[in-house]
Amino acid sequence: VSDPVRGGDQAAATLAEAPDFDSYPVLHAIKDASPFPGGVRVLWDDGLECRYHVFWLRENAPDPQTMHPVTREQALQLLDLPDDLEAVAAGTDAAGNLVVGWSTGDESRYHPGWLYAHSHGAGGHFSLPPRKLWDAALQEDLPRFHGPTVLQDESAFTDWAEALHIHGLAILEDLPRTPDVIEYVPARLGPLRTSNFGRVFDVRSRPDADSNAYTDLALPLHCDLTTREYQPGLQFLHCLENESTGGDSFLADGFHIARHLSETAPELFAALTRIPVCFANKARETDHRWEAPMIRLDEDGECEEVRWSPWLRAPVVLSFEETALLYRALRAAFAAAEDPHHRIKVRLRPGELLGFDNRRILHGRSGFNTSSGARWLRGCSVEREELVSRLRIIERSKRGHDTATAGNAD
């Protein structure tokens, strides 16, 4: 320890609070800490050397004047700090916390597990399990779960939630055949998203259809509400009746199709990541449109979202050459999705709840004949980020157990 710190080594023999609700195992100890103009330099026992910025450290201090103890939101505002704030002393205490003395006379203590986890170069604290892209082979291996168990058992719930992320879809079986299932099961992941079709929508053939979904038409593979800036994330469809001839559901992994295109027709794939398509919903009382390329990649070039609509596109207004390229790409993409090598067929049975990531998984159906029997699905949406939040909480709770063990071992 290079500098004496006010309060001294003896003042705190316990680990500092983490400034959030998470648990942080103490994986590494601080070997040395010293202030420098603008920050504090810390050397960890694995050789990692970090420079922490004064404002970064100061505003993330876990004391109750800085972090509101109930909300765990910042109570001290960044602008409350002086422009010339400096660390005047840095060291560790007996518990291994980083202790920083400030030019303002204050002192802050930092949990070493929290500090290491938030260090540049230390790797992240949490990451989602990687997605598994799929093709027609998933038909034999559909993620299916026993609905009543998922609702009662935490570990079964975790399996279901993880499948929704990893495969982008999952089916719950043996749920009640009552109209309220669509309200209370998806709500376990987060609040339902309301759209102009309502909080919950009924997919049945209707004479006054304001969407092709409410006719008996076949629907090619597509995403829902492509016409919105923010497409609904998770979509759920609960089957109440499915006695009609036809009306099978088809599903395909849009991210797999995108990858397939990138390998077989890179110039068409590139066009779909670049050329904005105008998705539009023509209606009497509303006029929703959103213009975006059909495939959106993240910084690493991985698929983040597809916006896939064979029949809800407004006329594009592009040069002839761009139009020609876009139509070649659209036709190749739609054809790849309908290719039996890529899609699966699911006939939902009454009591089954299908959930899928509407920004990744394409869904469609064969046409059906209402005179042959009834078909009634009830649907709703929950945002994808509610699932991600849930997966983080699951991970946090696992880490809480690990930390407790690690604490004993220390």
Added chain:
Amino acid sequence: VSDPVRGGDQAAATLAEAPDFDSYPVLHAIKDASPFPGGVRVLWDDGLECRYHVFWLRENAPDPQTMHPVTREQALQLLDLPDDLEAVAAGTDAAGNLVVGWSTGDESRYHPGWLYAHSHGAGGHFSLPPRKLWDAALQEDLPRFHGPTVLQDESAFTDWAEALHIHGLAILEDLPRTPDVIEYVPARLGPLRTSNFGRVFDVRSRPDADSNAYTDLALPLHCDLTTREYQPGLQFLHCLENESTGGDSFLADGFHIARHLSETAPELFAALTRIPVCFANKARETDHRWEAPMIRLDEDGECEEVRWSPWLRAPVVLSFEETALLYRALRAAFAAAEDPHHRIKVRLRPGELLGFDNRRILHGRSGFNTSSGARWLRGCSVEREELVSRLRIIERSKRGHDTATAGNAD
């Protein structure tokens, strides 16, 4: 007319349907039309020469086999068309429609007003009124409207909706002081967006606060739900009680602040458009985070969105140099927002409903003292795109009247 067309000029003496619900004035006539491989070439009477792609034309034909007559969504799917589709004839009929004969034996007719409006090089059909950025001078000129009139009168409603877009905020006065106002007034623009704080939220000081908003703390200027991928668009706050000392509302135009920064500190402005900030909501049961730069520009370099949160930021994990740059930029931005030259102060009176664009306008409040009197606001959100849809419908209805007049004049 360069080619004879099956059906001939006499077959249709009326204008073709438009394939959507909009009205299209016939501003220009077709002077010449001819097929070429892959498309149809049209010469308009103002000299505009357009090449329309075969798939573009074919899938936008207004006949009921192509466009479902009830939903106005495509009933013919792009993949139903043969790869080698060609136009074999093109011309006009007596009403001035473009008539195209197809290699499949079909024939399509296109309304000339619709066709011109969707032509590359013809300019757009609809654009939103330009935004007016504002500073403290708006204090004297706040967009205020008489609430009961807005709810009854179409033209007053239009003024209110346009103000919400142009200035990004508007106040309705003299509404009832009842808790249900927040349900039915904003719903006139579109469905309410539910979040983890509920469909409608009550802003009052609470002992079990899960957000600083529910304490009596002062809140610096900020946007709400910056931790979500898609920040709520329009936010509404209805004042039921405001008797406490303090509790004034502050508002600033985030787009104006961004422009101010771009002029006074371009390198800090650039940092805020580039460096991702992790916005995070620390809670016991949820863990919502979104990483994005604080200022998002559109293709033209204009502000599209600010994500502004002085106190809901997770520790960034960046190099020391990037961290230092980001903190300089954050402090400059937050200070500019709190500068009295940029912000306005509004003391909401009971019965007033403040609406603002939460992705543009920053809001905050002074601290208040609950022992001096009650303060109770009720809030909700409606997406920005619902307002845009409404503005398009208003524009469409205006155009309908114009078209009717133009029709008479023809």
